[in-house]
Amino acid sequence: MTGLQDRLTPEQVEEFGREMDELRARIVADLGAADVEYIHNVIKTQRGLEVTGRALMYAGFFPPAWLAGVGALSLAKILDNMEIGHNVMHGQYDWTRDPALSSQRFEWDNVAPAENWRHSHNYIHHTYTNIVDKDRDVGYGILRIDPAQRWHPYYLGNPVYATLLAIFFQWGVMLHDLEVDRVVKGERKWSEFREERRRIGRKMGTQIGKDYVLFPLLTGPLAPLTFAGNAAANLTRNLWAFGIIFCGHFPADVESFSEEETEHETRGQWYLRQILGSANITGGALFHVLSGNLSHQIEHHLFPDIPARRYPQIAGEVRAICEKYGLPYHTGPLRKQLWSVAKKIVKFALPGSGDSTPEPATVERDRTPAAA
Amino acid sequence: MAIRAAVRRAAARSGTQASSLASLAERLLTPHGVDRYLELIDPMLVRREIRGEVVALRRPTRDSITLTVRPSRAWQGFAAGQFVRVTVDIDGVRRTRCYSPAGSAHRDGELEFTVKAHEGGLVSRHLHEHGHVGMVLGLSHADGTFALPEQRPDSIVLIAGGSGITPVLSMLRTLVDERYPGEVSLLYYARTPADMPYAEELDELASRRGVRIHVRHTAADGHFTADHLRRVAPWFARATTYLCGPPPLMEAVRTLYADAGIAGQLHTEEFTPPVLTVAASEAGGRIRFTRSGVDVANDGRTLLEQAEDAGLSPDHGCRMGICFSCTQRKVSGVVRTASGGESAEDDEEIQLCVTAAAGDVDIDC
Numbered sequence A: 001m002t003g004l005q006d007r008l009t010p011e012q013v014e015e016f017g018r019e020m021d022e023l024r025a026r027i028v029a030d031l032g033a034a035d036v037e038y039i040h041n042v043i044k045t046q047r048g049l050e051v052t053g054r055a056l057m058y059a060g061f062f063p064p065a066w067l068a069g070v071g072a073l074s075l076a077k078i079l080d081n082m083e084i085g086h087n088v089m090h091g092q093y094d095w096t097r098d099p100a101l102s103s104q105r106f107e108w109d110n111v112a113p114a115e116n117w118r119h120s121h122n123y124i125h126h127t128y129t130n131i132v133d134k135d136r137d138v139g140y141g142i143l144r145i146d147p148a149q150r151w152h153p154y155y156l157g158n159p160v161y162a163t164l165l166a167i168f169f170q171w172g173v174m175l176h177d178l179e180v181d182r183v184v185k186g187e188r189k190w191s192e193f194r195e196e197r198r199r200i201g202r203k204m205g206t207q208i209g210k211d212y213v214l215f216p217l218l219t220g221p222l223a224p225l226t227f228a229g230n231a232a233a234n235l236t237r238n239l240w241a242f243g244i245i246f247c248g249h250f251p252a253d254v255e256s257f258s259e260e261e262t263e264h265e266t267r268g269q270w271y272l273r274q275i276l277g278s279a280n281i282t283g284g285a286l287f288h289v290l291s292g293n294l295s296h297q298i299e300h301h302l303f304p305d306i307p308a309r310r311y312p313q314i315a316g317e318v319r320a321i322c323e324k325y326g327l328p329y330h331t332g333p334l335r336k337q338l339w340s341v342a343k344k345i346v347k348f349a350l351p352g353s354g355d356s357t358p359e360p361a362t363v364e365r366d367r368t369p370a371a372a
Numbered sequence B: 001m002a003i004r005a006a007v008r009r010a011a012a013r014s015g016t017q018a019s020s021l022a023s024l025a026e027r028l029l030t031p032h033g034v035d036r037y038l039e040l041i042d043p044m045l046v047r048r049e050i051r052g053e054v055v056a057l058r059r060p061t062r063d064s065i066t067l068t069v070r071p072s073r074a075w076q077g078f079a080a081g082q083f084v085r086v087t088v089d090i091d092g093v094r095r096t097r098c099y100s101p102a103g104s105a106h107r108d109g110e111l112e113f114t115v116k117a118h119e120g121g122l123v124s125r126h127l128h129e130h131g132h133v134g135m136v137l138g139l140s141h142a143d144g145t146f147a148l149p150e151q152r153p154d155s156i157v158l159i160a161g162g163s164g165i166t167p168v169l170s171m172l173r174t175l176v177d178e179r180y181p182g183e184v185s186l187l188y189y190a191r192t193p194a195d196m197p198y199a200e201e202l203d204e205l206a207s208r209r210g211v212r213i214h215v216r217h218t219a220a221d222g223h224f225t226a227d228h229l230r231r232v233a234p235w236f237a238r239a240t241t242y243l244c245g246p247p248p249l250m251e252a253v254r255t256l257y258a259d260a261g262i263a264g265q266l267h268t269e270e271f272t273p274p275v276l277t278v279a280a281s282e283a284g285g286r287i288r289f290t291r292s293g294v295d296v297a298n299d300g301r302t303l304l305e306q307a308e309d310a311g312l313s314p315d316h317g318c319r320m321g322i323c324f325s326c327t328q329r330k331v332s333g334v335v336r337t338a339s340g341g342e343s344a345e346d347d348e349e350i351q352l353c354v355t356a357a358a359g360d361v362d363i364d365c
């Protein structure tokens, strides 16, 4: 495999980095009322779906109403966590100076407290993207998803852990932020996370309180149905978020890196790593919104703090730049990407590096030689 | 509109029942909170934040606009002379500036702001060009120490220039409303008669018992002199004086009061922020951000910059002392403020963006 540093000459990397910086500057200069209007519309839709979903639970004895309620509430939670929460907490709207869109203040409809998540995701994952042993999102500390992770009999359970993680994703994220895996391995001490634990306790209280106590009680005799409906909505969101997120970095061909090759990285090299370590998902406009535009994982990793609605707008340009420098631009439909991730999870359950033949079917690769 | 009116009426029906309902609603609508839902029905329904709806608007002069604003339910009133941080949305970005309500503090169901349009000014121009009845503004609670004390002084002098009329007019109207028994005189400077936003109001106020008003037009009759003051308030040396206006007027009055040895009786309000220049020699001591538990060596730059470098993200807006978004409580220590003064007062509100530490400082941030 080509090493990270020898894909482009140092001059090419810097030139490439400059092009990315220019692209970014152009978008930043253009931010304005349209971006705010967009996110306000998404928020309005999300709140509308949420209220509709909660209201439909009062008719939960009528199965179609219950299903519609679960659907509305699931969509509300998905929008809240992905297109709104994830993106707002990245600081994509901090420039608006609107406290309701502030990365520091926003709290999402999820058991993982925003503050813990911001640290593990915005800082650790986005800074150390796909660096094995540094990016804790590589396998989430419980899965083996990369040949560079040393095998251990524990990983025989890979498919089981992945299934459980998908079902309980919000709880997984919450424990992930707490670095529970490292505490279990004795790498970190429980006492180091006192503050995080306190936040989690509070957040769990309010989240469980509304979904599993208050709203069910408010529907009186329908309480069990409401309870089940809310649980179903949380489950749908979990499965969806898991799917989208795992397709972002783990399809075959997406690269991972070692600490050594990323030492003393320049900005250009950092951009390069983001491109090589991310994969997009193709789909329609609605799909992109529901994925929080994480379907544009590459653009998101290049510019995590630019409003996500801009990613589809700049995707063509980013891809053209990649082509110009002979860099791969990983992308493919959800179904294929998911299949590719699933195969990887099974493969790496077993010792060795798995079947190392590339899988051209899973991702479209643009790899025309550098025009240098 | 009918639905909105009905919802507002329902929201206005208060009492203990409503407050326990409200706390249940907060619990149900966690993590976003009730306001984030109510505002989608009507931005004025918010319970925690303060907003204000423009209910009337006039243009008293060529370059000023007077907005009558009805605040939402969280508004708690103001003391005459204080200011309010007003927030508007300009091309997607929230901009905050201070404006002093000009009306009587006894009629705080409606606030009156008179805003002068500054050339190239972002917020003032926006209000001039886009202000309309029904416009909703973000408001803060009233703030500032430039205010009539609860215990009213026996005699009061008000001096204002240009748009600086607003806080002192609020004082005058408040005093008239409460039938203030002492003497109060206003000395007001405007460039020309056409530049006076409150000409009729001042005529009417001048007819009240105990009130004397003297207006001077600087284009024709020149700037402040001690004579002007003596004419309207020969007793000024024993009065408490409130001054707000452009820097040259402020400077002239300050000099007069200092020379007369009565600087302690003069209270001032500045509309324009002075620029903070920090000497490197000011470095030294430690800054403790007590709420965040962060402690850094003071390198002499502004507290906002040092807080940010220490990994904190304090609220801020303009970064130049205009918007007061960065105000935090200083627990203890000596700070140097933009106006060049040093302050050692405990539990003092300071603007992080234009304040530097002089030695050890604790900030609740």
Ligand SMILES: Cc1cc2nc3c(=O)[nH]c(=O)nc-3n(C[C@H](O)[C@H](O)[C@H](O)COP(=O)(O)OP(=O)(O)OC[C@H]3O[C@@H](n4cnc5c(N)ncnc54)[C@H](O)[C@@H]3O)c2cc1C
Binding pocket: B083, B097, B098, B099, B100, B101, B114, B115, B116, B117, B118, B119, B120, B121, B122, B123, B124, B125, B144, B163, B166, B167, B269, B270, B271, B272, B322
């Ligand atoms: C406590 C307080 C109370 C205030 N009360 C009022 C009030 O009642 N009515 C009112 O009209 N204004 C008042 N102001 C001033 C107001 O807050 C704004 O500074 C003013 O409206 C200009 O804002 P802007 O966004 O239009 O200009 P900006 O875009 O902030 O500035 C544009 C240019 O104008 C200059 N500038 C900014 N402010 C002033 C100023 N006040 N005088 C001269 N030049 C300036 C800037 O240096 C800059 O060059 C008050 C200010 C303070 C601090």
Ligand code: FES
Binding pocket: B316, B317, B318, B319, B320, B321, B322, B323, B324, B325, B326, B327, B351, B352, B353, B354
């Ligand atoms: S006064 Fe605006 S940031 Fe400090």
